Amino acid sequence: MSDISQMAYLNGQYLPLSEARISPMDRGFLFGDGIYEVIPSYGGRLVGMRAHMQRMRNGLDAIGIRVTIEDQEMQEIATRLLQASGNGNLGVYFHISRGADLTRMHGFPEQITPTIFAFAFAIPEAGTGHPDSAKCVNVVTCEDMRWRRCHIKSTSLLGNVLHFQHGREQGQDETILYNQHGHITEASACNVFAVLDNRIVTPALDNQLLPGITRQLVISILRDFDVPVVEDTVTRQQLREADEVWLTSSSKEIRPVVSIDGQPIGSGKPGRYWHKAMTLYAQHKFDY
Template sequence: MTIAYLNGEFIPLEQARISPLDRGFLFGDGIYEVIPSYGGRMVGFTQHMARLANGLAAIEIGCDLDSMQWQIITQRLISDNRALLGDNIGVYLHVSRGADTRRYHAYPQGVSPTIFGFAFALAAPAQPDRLIHPGASVSLTQDLRWQRCHIKSTALLGNVMHFQQGAQEGNAETILFNQQGEITEASSSNVFIIKQGKAFTPPLDNQLLPGITRQLVLKCLSLANIEVAEEAITVDELMAADEVWITSSGKEILPITRVNGQIIGDGNVGEIWEQVFTVYSQQKFEL
């Protein structure tokens, strides 16, 4: 059975219980992270912990666990579940504000946070070979979420609804654009495009999450000597790109060959994706 962590205890996942008055349940009042691991080795742990701390500070949740304590929890979730889940494991970490005695919108005082974690199986990493990777298709729609997308909040209904649109259309994701016709991100991923050998990705602001894989890919582009610009990308520029990628902890770097049914580039996975994903595959544990 899957072993989870809840408020200081490692217990079978099906035995984990929280109060119905927990503000994570009532309001989505919490922060989360998802950390991938392969063969027992985590990717981007330090970066994930920095983002977790930033998110908790942004919504004023106090949590006494430091990075070393989080590492112990995460590594145990990986080791305790490896026999059941295999070598490729994702760890979900979740901190909500905790349970109050009433349902009231303002932050309560003197409430202990609920700290939860569990492990789940990840797909085996893709091979960095453009000739065997099929590529993926995505939907494209206007971003209708809130204006604090840089916070990795557990309140994900807007993201879920956008992702559901893509799923209903038979696609792997939904890329989003704002009222100005500029790409923000996808419902659960960041976006890169390649045009004439140069990489572009939207700059960080309140419209998109500072993705950890995005951060690692920027380093890989530098290692591969590929010029990159963090600047606005219009819908027209996305559709006219030579390559489109989406990045996340679970998807790593996923090449996109169709957007809203339109072929991107020549319809094949691109050479620069192969070059950058090769660097990522070799360096992801050290970046």
């Protein structure tokens, strides 16, 4: 495979990533004023491209960024970056900020051109559902201290970064967040599923959590194969007592959680529901 760091797309041009330059007056740099997406791919095949593009459009609309680039062109950019990187296990990162202005002010400037940036990077190989291939994770829990529009995939990720670092500093892989009522929202970089009394449950979508594309695909695939999934409240206590807990994201797919706050979940190993979900996801993720 060629060096995946070699090519980037920036405002209509393909160039070496090391040569990509964005103005320090760009509002993405100054304010985190932008939207991003990460689309996974395996062997050159993108997963959930249409859903990722729709979520990006929704985010751009929500914060009032207007772009003229069409989804087909985004697909072509992704394809070219993947081909240049060897079409392996890759994620394509798209980042659209409001653009650069000569004046730093909080209000939206008029008549500036959005900055569009993309590059490809390595992600873990695809899962199979076999227990021996499971990438198990250990997590801690923490009160969710982020802003109240977490359904927008904003580039303003400091809150998520601090929560992730909280887990890392305790030697854990992730941090699962709960609100002031003790209800689970999501993890710092993943959505959360739990198996409670033989029911697969994931927190319902609202402004407290991101509408994850892998979350969406997992729900759709399981339901299409007659495996019920409930979108409902999950409390912190229920999570700790769950038979299984999973984390989902575009680059991690479905990861079984084997301990929370130092206590094992279920048997402390990937469970049978995870095996079923991961097997179905591996077989059908390109179909949606």
